Amino acid sequence: MLADALRADVRGLAPGERLPSSRALVERHRVSPVTVSRALGLLAAEGLVVTRPGSGAFAAGPPAAAVPEPADHGWQAVALGDRSVDSAGVSWLLTPAPDGVVPLSGGYLHPALQPARALATAAARAARRPDAWEMPPLAGTPGLRAWFARASGPAAAPADVLVTSGGQQSLTTVLRALLPPGAPVLVESPTYPGVLAVARASGLHPVPVPVDRDGVRPDLLAEAFSMSGARAFYCQPAFQNPTGAVLSPERRAQVLDVARAAGAFVIEDDFARYLGIAASPPPPLIAQDGEGRVVHIASLTKATAPSLRVAAVVARGPVAERIRATQLVGEFCPAGPLQETLLELVGSPGWPRHLRAVRAALRSRRDATLSAFARELPELRVDRPSGGFHLWIRLPDGVDDTAVAEAALRAGVLVSAGRPFFPAEAAAPHLRVSYGAAASEQELAEGVRRLAGVLRS
Numbered sequence: 001m002l003a004d005a006l007r008a009d010v011r012g013l014a015p016g017e018r019l020p021s022s023r024a025l026v027e028r029h030r031v032s033p034v035t036v037s038r039a040l041g042l043l044a045a046e047g048l049v050v051t052r053p054g055s056g057a058f059a060a061g062p063p064a065a066a067v068p069e070p071a072d073h074g075w076q077a078v079a080l081g082d083r084s085v086d087s088a089g090v091s092w093l094l095t096p097a098p099d100g101v102v103p104l105s106g107g108y109l110h111p112a113l114q115p116a117r118a119l120a121t122a123a124a125r126a127a128r129r130p131d132a133w134e135m136p137p138l139a140g141t142p143g144l145r146a147w148f149a150r151a152s153g154p155a156a157a158p159a160d161v162l163v164t165s166g167g168q169q170s171l172t173t174v175l176r177a178l179l180p181p182g183a184p185v186l187v188e189s190p191t192y193p194g195v196l197a198v199a200r201a202s203g204l205h206p207v208p209v210p211v212d213r214d215g216v217r218p219d220l221l222a223e224a225f226s227m228s229g230a231r232a233f234y235c236q237p238a239f240q241n242p243t244g245a246v247l248s249p250e251r252r253a254q255v256l257d258v259a260r261a262a263g264a265f266v267i268e269d270d271f272a273r274y275l276g277i278a279a280s281p282p283p284p285l286i287a288q289d290g291e292g293r294v295v296h297i298a299s300l301t302k303a304t305a306p307s308l309r310v311a312a313v314v315a316r317g318p319v320a321e322r323i324r325a326t327q328l329v330g331e332f333c334p335a336g337p338l339q340e341t342l343l344e345l346v347g348s349p350g351w352p353r354h355l356r357a358v359r360a361a362l363r364s365r366r367d368a369t370l371s372a373f374a375r376e377l378p379e380l381r382v383d384r385p386s387g388g389f390h391l392w393i394r395l396p397d398g399v400d401d402t403a404v405a406e407a408a409l410r411a412g413v414l415v416s417a418g419r420p421f422f423p424a425e426a427a428a429p430h431l432r433v434s435y436g437a438a439a440s441e442q443e444l445a446e447g448v449r450r451l452a453g454v455l456r457s
């Protein structure tokens with residue numbers, strides 16, 4: 001790494017002595033000017049160099065003497081008490097695969113599938129606005145609210161939209177707004193571990209309701225409502241993570257009826273709307289709800305890039321005010337330049353083209369991964385999802401999915417054990433295999449080959 005080399009060079013210089021020019025560093029290390037400027041920025045942040053525009057970079061004075069003894073932080077254990085926040089549910093999802101390991105896990109598209117150039121253009125335009133760094137309207141910029149309202153269907157108006165800082169933040173805000181600590185919340189089982197982590201960190205009790213190929217089972221949903229007294233049900237009606245299930249047309253109406261009978265909200269996490277492999281995904285559940293029962297979360301990071309942390313919550317009636325107030329108290333509002341960047345992106349002529357390209361890539365990646373399974377592990381039955389980028393794979397009874405995932409990592413392929421996707425006991429051992437994060441179809445096939453080696457042994 002260039003920064004390491006420069007760090008060593010700086011140690012040999014006297015304070016105030018000049019480093020070679022950026023151009024000389026570019027030539028000497030055969031790297032780009034951006035790499036040089038990033039490395040110098042890092043060293044400046046570490047206090048090792050001082051950069052002076054127009055004159056270059058200079059070795060800084062000697063570092064301040066290090067603190068001699070490690071500090072005693074024991075008092076904090078007492079002050080913090082017996083509460084803890086378990087981030088395991090999300091941290092493993094976000095950890096990149098080590099070098100040389102094929103990522104068949106991961107919740108975001110490989111960088112080659114992300115609209116990096118369009119985002120750079122959109123961000124540059126957003127940052128050039130004269131009011132870019134002013135406080136934006138607290139519920140979100142009007143253009144973005146209008147865009148999200150239109151995307152949510154006829155039941156939503158721009159005034160119903162609250163722009164938020166991403167899907168995960170929306171989950172936190174909505175759960176906190178709707179439910180007091182200690183309350184039950186019904187969730188699909190299996191489900192996204194990130195929602196379990198948020199619910200638990202907010203003091204809620206996730207109650208599982210089984211999902212099959214057509215989505216959540218309404219008969220068991222009704223039973224869970226009556227047993228738990230829950231006032232909210234969290235679900236992903238389109239391309240559910242991890243199963244890929246799409247809530248069937250008959251069940252959509254039944255879910256709303258069951259929630260109505262229980263006097264409960266339905267929290268619709270519409271995280272994968274643009275990842276349909278068929279051209280048009282089913283309309284969001286909120287489009288079918290005229291009574292403010294569905295609180296809809298629309299997030300775009302899955303179809304764009306993980307750092308574009310802007311999403312929306314669409315809610316009607318008094319709950320909208322509660323959600324707005326919860327966000328305002330917690331974080332004021334999402335960053336204005338990011339909101340403008342998203343609006344620029346979705347309004348650009350390249351946006352529909354990007355979505356088509358993502359769909360096409362996901363279709364061929366899905367098919368390549370399924371073919372690799374059929375070739376390498378014909379004994380496993382793997383469903384063909386119609387969207388998203390996960391395969392939910394049933395392992396034979398008695399197999400320890402956590403041990404398989406650990407062994408797979410040692411064999412050079414990262415897959416997700418099914419266990420953390422279940423709010424309580426797992427129905428059966430599973431693996432989640434993702435086809436969005438790998439570099440290529442060849443890499444996907446190689447990952448499945450490595451996984452097959454582990455499963456056969």
Ligand SMILES: Cc1ncc(COP(=O)(O)O)c(C=O)c1O
Nearest residue numbers: 107166167168192241271299301
């Ligand atoms: C089902 C589901 N909801 C929400 C999120 C949160 O994503 P983001 O905060 O990037 O929108 C994820 C991320 O993996 C997810 O899988």
